[in-house]
Amino acid sequence: MGPVVNASNREASRPRAYDARRRQEAAAEARVRVLAQSRELFLAGGYGRTTIAAIARAAAVSKESVYKSFGGKPGLVRAIYEQSLLGAGGPSAEERSDRAQVTVTDPQELMEQFGQFISEVSPIGSPVYLLIRDAAASGDPDMAALLNDVDDERFRRMLHNARQVLGRGFLRADLTAEEVADVMFTSTSAELYEVLVLKRGWSAERYGRFVARTLAANLLPERPA
Template sequence: MRVLAQSRELFLAGGYGRTTIAAIARAAGVSKESVYKGFGGKPGLVRAIYEQSLLGAGGSPAEERSDRAQTTVTDARELMEQFGRFAAEVSPLGAPVFLLIRDAAASGDPDMAALLRDVEDARYSRMLHNARQILARGFMRKALTEAEAADVMFACTATELYEGLVLRRGWSAEHYGNLIAKTLAANLLPHPSASGS
């Protein structure tokens, strides 16, 4: 959708506070009223842009592909590699928008502070879902609880990790995804030399 594409471009270039609905409408070739009607204002636009970024770049939404992998992949380490590939695919799209939300929340904007809480709550819920799937498949190290596994996954998918390694240290998204896959495998799966650990 053109409004979302233009909104993303303008928000990321100018920041949340300085970007106006009028500028977005002008860039998208629509009326301000239609933007308000469709998204309810700037907070709704940012939420929609963030949710769009979570779809990834594949043909079907990344979450659907992840769910499919969690039920069909038969090798636990391959599943961790899949998680790493999904993170490498989605993070370049989602991280800049998350950072926009975080910075606007830090500046005192109450709508963005509420959105930041919603985004992080949704991410934790997703990680808990993933942890339960791993546990149900019998892939998880026996000493771990699903809550501990969800916390590990939550930490590994934090935008701050992508920000530090990719945006600041210059890692490629692929290298970052590989690190996530290895970290998840090392912390969630039984050690190859230990049976039933």
């Protein structure tokens, strides 16, 4: 006679979906804590002086889990930088920018929306970019490689924007996509944010308006007097 299978045995043999879901939720919560504490500690203490041990302690996780999830400090910095590009919540600033590029009908309004997106993302992303830049300048090879990656990706994004907006017929006819991307890349740089906001004390809103005006002045056709 084979083994007796009763209801309790069947229940015990079923996967515990709830436990798996709870583990996933706990892992997601731990990731949020690690990223938040990493950002705070890196920006307060600098890249070189901040340790994985300190981050793990502040986030109430093990060092091993941080290494497993992010691969060390370079992976953590990349993750907090990529997180900063999402903006302040809801649909990402990038997603809203793409939507504006195909739906807004007035070129000046589009430049103003670009300025609004920059005023939202720059206070979150620019300090992390500057952290990467300074760590790269100190000779850290991982941060130098990350800086190149970030710059390359940002230019690709600006080139995408340039082609989208040129395709709408909004911009000066004498401009190439690469020239438009150069203007966008420069006007939205963390270095400009550093000068005007961090050093000169501008508000993020004033900075965003300045970016919008700069883009409009350099990219849009002159309006009839």
